[in-house]
Amino acid sequence: MEQPKAKTNIYDVAERAGVSIKTVSRVVNNEPNVRANTREKVQTAIEELGYMPSAAARELTGKGSRVIGLLYENSEDFSYTNKILTAALNACEEEGYTLVLRPFTLPNPRLAESVKQLKENARVEGIIVLPPLADHKALRKQLKEMAMPVALIAPKTAPKDAICVRCTDEQASYDLACFVIDRGHQRIGFIKGHPDHSASAERFAGYLRALKERKIELDEQLIMQGYFDYESGKAAAKELLSLPSPPTAIIASNDDMAAGTLFEARELGLGVPHQLSITGFDDTALASHLWPPLTTVKQPITEMTTAATRGLIQRLQGDEPLVLEPFNCKIVVRDSTT
Amino acid sequence: MEQPKAKTNIYDVAERAGVSIKTVSRVVNNEPNVRANTREKVQTAIEELGYMPSAAARELTGKGSRVIGLLYENSEDFSYTNKILTAALNACEEEGYTLVLRPFTLPNPRLAESVKQLKENARVEGIIVLPPLADHKALRKQLKEMAMPVALIAPKTAPKDAICVRCTDEQASYDLACFVIDRGHQRIGFIKGHPDHSASAERFAGYLRALKERKIELDEQLIMQGYFDYESGKAAAKELLSLPSPPTAIIASNDDMAAGTLFEARELGLGVPHQLSITGFDDTALASHLWPPLTTVKQPITEMTTAATRGLIQRLQGDEPLVLEPFNCKIVVRDSTT
DNA sequence: GTATTAAATGACAGCGTTGTCATAACGCAT
DNA sequence: ATGCGTTATGACAACGCTGTCATTTAATAC
Numbered sequence: 001m002e003q004p005k006a007k008t009n010i011y012d013v014a015e016r017a018g019v020s021i022k023t024v025s026r027v028v029n030n031e032p033n034v035r036a037n038t039r040e041k042v043q044t045a046i047e048e049l050g051y052m053p054s055a056a057a058r059e060l061t062g063k064g065s066r067v068i069g070l071l072y073e074n075s076e077d078f079s080y081t082n083k084i085l086t087a088a089l090n091a092c093e094e095e096g097y098t099l100v101l102r103p104f105t106l107p108n109p110r111l112a113e114s115v116k117q118l119k120e121n122a123r124v125e126g127i128i129v130l131p132p133l134a135d136h137k138a139l140r141k142q143l144k145e146m147a148m149p150v151a152l153i154a155p156k157t158a159p160k161d162a163i164c165v166r167c168t169d170e171q172a173s174y175d176l177a178c179f180v181i182d183r184g185h186q187r188i189g190f191i192k193g194h195p196d197h198s199a200s201a202e203r204f205a206g207y208l209r210a211l212k213e214r215k216i217e218l219d220e221q222l223i224m225q226g227y228f229d230y231e232s233g234k235a236a237a238k239e240l241l242s243l244p245s246p247p248t249a250i251i252a253s254n255d256d257m258a259a260g261t262l263f264e265a266r267e268l269g270l271g272v273p274h275q276l277s278i279t280g281f282d283d284t285a286l287a288s289h290l291w292p293p294l295t296t297v298k299q300p301i302t303e304m305t306t307a308a309t310r311g312l313i314q315r316l317q318g319d320e321p322l323v324l325e326p327f328n329c330k331i332v333v334r335d336s337t338t
Numbered sequence: 339m340e341q342p343k344a345k346t347n348i349y350d351v352a353e354r355a356g357v358s359i360k361t362v363s364r365v366v367n368n369e370p371n372v373r374a375n376t377r378e379k380v381q382t383a384i385e386e387l388g389y390m391p392s393a394a395a396r397e398l399t400g401k402g403s404r405v406i407g408l409l410y411e412n413s414e415d416f417s418y419t420n421k422i423l424t425a426a427l428n429a430c431e432e433e434g435y436t437l438v439l440r441p442f443t444l445p446n447p448r449l450a451e452s453v454k455q456l457k458e459n460a461r462v463e464g465i466i467v468l469p470p471l472a473d474h475k476a477l478r479k480q481l482k483e484m485a486m487p488v489a490l491i492a493p494k495t496a497p498k499d500a501i502c503v504r505c506t507d508e509q510a511s512y513d514l515a516c517f518v519i520d521r522g523h524q525r526i527g528f529i530k531g532h533p534d535h536s537a538s539a540e541r542f543a544g545y546l547r548a549l550k551e552r553k554i555e556l557d558e559q560l561i562m563q564g565y566f567d568y569e570s571g572k573a574a575a576k577e578l579l580s581l582p583s584p585p586t587a588i589i590a591s592n593d594d595m596a597a598g599t600l601f602e603a604r605e606l607g608l609g610v611p612h613q614l615s616i617t618g619f620d621d622t623a624l625a626s627h628l629w630p631p632l633t634t635v636k637q638p639i640t641e642m643t644t645a646a647t648r649g650l651i652q653r654l655q656g657d658e659p660l661v662l663e664p665f666n667c668k669i670v671v672r673d674s675t676t
Numbered sequence: 677g678t679a680t681t682a683a684a685t686g687a688c689a690g691c692g693t694t695g696t697c698a699t700a701a702c703g704c705a706t
Numbered sequence: 707a708t709g710c711g712t713t714a715t716g717a718c719a720a721c722g723c724t725g726t727c728a729t730t731t732a733a734t735a736c
Contacts, residue, residue, distance in 0.1 A: 007695085009691090009692055010692060010693065011692080019715075019716085020715065020717080021692090021693080021694095021716090022694080022695095022715070022716055022717080022718095023714085023715060023716075025694060025695095026692070026714095026715090029691095029694085032713095033713060033714055033715085034714070034715085035713090035714065035715095038714080038715085049694095053692080053693070054398070054689085054691085054692050054693065055394075055438055056393075056394045056395075056397035056398045056403065056692080056693090057394075057398055057692035057693040057721090058462065058692080058693055058694075058696085058722090059394035059693090059721090060392070060394045060395055060398055060691090060692080060693070060721045060722065060723090061446065061692085061693050061694045061695075061720075061721055062510060062694075062695085062720090062721070063693085063694075064463045064654060065394065065461035065463055066434060066435045066463070067435065067436045067437075067438055067460060067463060067467055068430065068435055068436075068438070068461035068462055068463060068464040068465065068466065068467045068647075068650060068651070068654070069437075069438050069439075069440060069456050069460065069463045069464070069465040069466065070423070070426055070437055070438070070465070070467075070468070071440050071442065071453075071467045071468065071471050071477070072419055072422070072423075072439070072440075072441055072442070072467075072468040072471060073441070073442055073443070073444055073467070073468070073469075073470060073471055074441035074443045079417060079420070080477075081410055081420075082417070082420060085408070085410075085439070086411070086441055088408055089439055089440070089441060090441075092406065093440075093452075096404060096459065097404045097405065097406055098404060098405045098406075098410070098438055098459065098460040099405075099406055099407075099438070100405055100406070100407050100437070101407075101408050101410070101423070101427055101437065101439060102407060102408070102409050102410075102427070102431075103410055103411070103412035103424055103427060103428075104409065104410070104411055104412055105411070105412045106411055114431075115409075118407050121434065121436070122404070122405060122407065122436040123397065123403035123405045123407055124405045124407035125402045125404070125405060125406060126406040126407070126408065127406060127407040127408070127409060128407065128408045128409070128444070128565070129408075129409045130408070130409065130410040130411070131409075131411075132411060133409050137408070140703070150673050156420055167346075169533060172628075185732045214497060228624075230623070230627050253419055256627070259627045260627075262629065263627070263629045266629040267629075273534055275617045285624075286623075286624065286627065288568075289568050289594070289598075289601070289624060289628075290627075290628070291600065291601045291604040291629075309406075312406060313406070316402060316406070320587070330516045338359055347721090347722055348720080348722060348723065349721085357685075357686085358685065358686045358687080359686090359723080359724095360685070360686060360687080360688095360725095361684085361685060361686075361726080363724060363725095364684095364685090366723095367724085369716090370683095371683060371684055371685085372684070372685085373683090373684065373685090373732095376684080376685085391722080391723070392721085392722050392723070393690090394721085394723090395721070395722035395723040395724085396690065396722085396724080397723095398690090398691045398693090398721090398722080398723070399690080399691055399722085399723050399724045399725075400690095400691070400724075400725085401723085401724075451717095466717070482711080540733060560681090
């Protein structure tokens with residue numbers, strides 16, 4: 001497998017295989033009437049050069065574009081990811097760009113391959129990466145190798161050759177913890193987020209800073225590891241609440257885990273917020289639909305995403321790669337806290 | 339504005355305007371050095387012919403593709419729309435197609451324009467339409483005019499020139515109502531869904547059939563109009579529960595409205611399920627995250643969407659437009675019903 | 677009015693592929 | 707070997723646009 005300097009085209013393959021471009025075309029499109037022997041030679045050349053046909057050229061010759069659309073009504077109550085999608089989609093439309101989505105389930109061995117395909121097949125020129133993928137080492141390496149312009153949303157480490165947007169997670173978490181402390185709580189449980197998300201560490205740091213400044217001694221027992229999903233929040237809450245001296249408030253690193261905590265409190269017959277205060281993070285639809293509705297933190301997701309998308313597009317057009325300031329979060333007080 | 343028979347290209351415009359194709363190109367790309375007079379002539383010709391430049395050809399000449407990617411981790415707990423997106427995205431990837439998303443907020447005066455742009459700009463060859471857009475008259479007309487191959491998800495009326503997928507909503511709703519009746523309930527409230535969604539009527543019909551077969555007299559007071567959102571469910575529940583003789587069970591036409599109902603029950607101090615049984619529809623993440631978790635109906639969304647997408651792609655490739663049977667739903671019993 | 681310069685316009689190649697049609701090689705029966 | 711019908715291969719135009727560079731036209735100065 002060689003490292004193709006410039007993009008290889010059908011001529012390169014034809015030359016290497018010692019056949020005409022038409023024959024290469026036939027092999028690529030699985031057409032009949034190619035000797036097995038020849039087919040193999042061509043296939044080898046393709047592999048060696050890492051050749052991928054140009055979708056644009058194909059389309060131009062009358063083949064379809066292999067693009068299909070999906071129309072849907074944009075409802076209000078979207079989850080975190082959805083808010084990002086919508087914002088990015090809108091920003092792209094305004095700039096005359098087309099956005100192609102690619103969801104992954106981690107761990108994913110075919111990740112590199114899939115990203116490469118995204119470039120060749122779907123013709124993407126730049127890529128926006130959401131957490132926790134934004135910090136995925138293999139992915140970042142792959143993107144760099146492909147010299148793919150990148151915009152990272154809330155990454156832990158921000159390479160300077162990428163557009164990055166962040167928000168003041170640490171400060172928001174600090175503010176939230178102070179808010180809880182000011183309501184008279186002293187034993188405050190904390191459920192950490194998924195360790196792969198940069199936000200997790202930031203939010204935890206804010207909690208720690210608040211305790212320190214308000215002179216509350218840190219009790220390791222009150223710190224739980226969660227993974228941003230409902231079940232992990234539930235499990236963590238169960239453990240916290242069965243402590244000999246349980247917390248009177250629990251700060252969960254996102255709304256899903258807060259929902260799990262709320263569920264667990266119910267199971268144990270604890271009244272919220274009177275016997276237990278609970279807070280979330282992200283202000284998803286869930287937060288306002290639970291009973292009682294959750295006190296949480298609202299990130300300016302739409303603004304962040306729009307900025308990242310615009311930034312990426314600007315770079316693609318050769319403009320200055322502007323540096324983005326962190327965006328401010330805001331506490332949303334509801335009824336899950338005393 | 340003429341009706342272009344075949345796709346107009348830059349030559350048509352040049353001829354009509356009496357200039358060279360290069361000049362047309364200059365106008366289209368807002369390049370300098372074109373006399374105002376000339377520019378106008380060209381612009382007029384473009385309008386009259388409804389010309390839109392070919393993105394594929396542009397890309398081939400070295401301009402970028404104007405496509406950017408967005409990578410995200412595929413989490414489990416997705417809403418209804420998200421499940422559809424993910425399934426469609428996956429089906430497309432498997433078939434070597436690229437899926438382009440376009441969210442709308444209704445009502446939208448620029449809908450037709452946006453769809454046209456989707457065709458020209460994003461080069462889509464076929465379109466999948468989700469409810470309630472699947473029944474949007476103006477949209478359907480526009481798509482038909484453009485001769486755009488279409489796949490409709492859960493439409494009310496199914497034109498035979500479109501791929502359509504449906505599921506057994508009526509039967510599922512009937513089964514659910516019977517389930518509730520069999521638990522001893524006689525006064526069962528029903529919160530209807532958004533009138534624009536085909537599913538709303540189907541679900542209501544199932545409820546009616548169950549009452550009839552079980553010889554329970556229909557009480558109009560127990561029927562409420564909702565709109566599939568949390569707030570409308572809450573409002574409907576409030577009204578139902580303040581009736582002189584309130585229902586002992588409420589069937590909401592989706593999970594969001596069931597969540598609103600649950601909230602309202604809490605506000606009124608009613609125990610769920612002992613004093614009030616509640617059911618939802620769709621089996622979204624919300625349903626299992628609430629307390630108590632909701633009894634609801636699970637649609638095979640992934641299967642439906644995959645079938646629709648595959649069907650559309652088959653048609654695009656000139657194969658037989660297969661007819662799809664309705665998909666079966668399944669009741670998921672949880673703790674919100676006695 | 678003519679020379680000089682700048683602005684406006686056009687002719688043409690090239691982008692990477694596939695379709696058409698011509699040509700070359702093969703397989704087989706004579 | 708010879709001829710014939712396949713099967714395999716290649717040459718070349720076409721797809722619709724933009725870049726380069728040549729040419730025409732207008733504007734300005736003398």
